[in-house]
Amino acid sequence: MSDDNVQVRRGEKGDRFEIVKDGEVAGFTQYFDEGNQRVFFHTEVGEQYGGQGLAGILVKDALDTTRGEDLRVVPVCPYVASYVKKHDDEYGDIVDRPTPQILQKLR
Numbered sequence: 816m817s818d819d820n821v822q823v824r825r826g827e828k829g830d831r832f833e834i835v836k837d838g839e840v841a842g843f844t845q846y847f848d849e850g851n852q853r854v855f856f857h858t859e860v861g862e863q864y865g866g867q868g869l870a871g872i873l874v875k876d877a878l879d880t881t882r883g884e885d886l887r888v889v890p891v892c893p894y895v896a897s898y899v900k901k902h903d904d905e906y907g908d909i910v911d912r913p914t915p916q917i918l919q920k921l922r
Contacts, residue, residue: 832880834876836869842861844874845857847920852889852911855889855890857892858894871898878905882906886909887909890910890913
């Protein structure tokens, strides 16, 4: 997703997607890859950017990119879990439930 003042990009370390507004990182969603799964475990948008729909734009782009890379989504992050549940018709076919092994890796 991109327009004149909002874009989503991959973070430099390759472990998160960032949403940039007016040249500033406004938020991010973190993940790690486990085999053919991408585990989303944290999403955050700066307080000053709240209420602008940026988290939804960010997560949609991250999920679309993940699908394009032929990976499955494991939504551990509450925001991502809520998003995929709300958009089940778009993403339900690529979502896996977190396993105890995945949850252990996050500890």
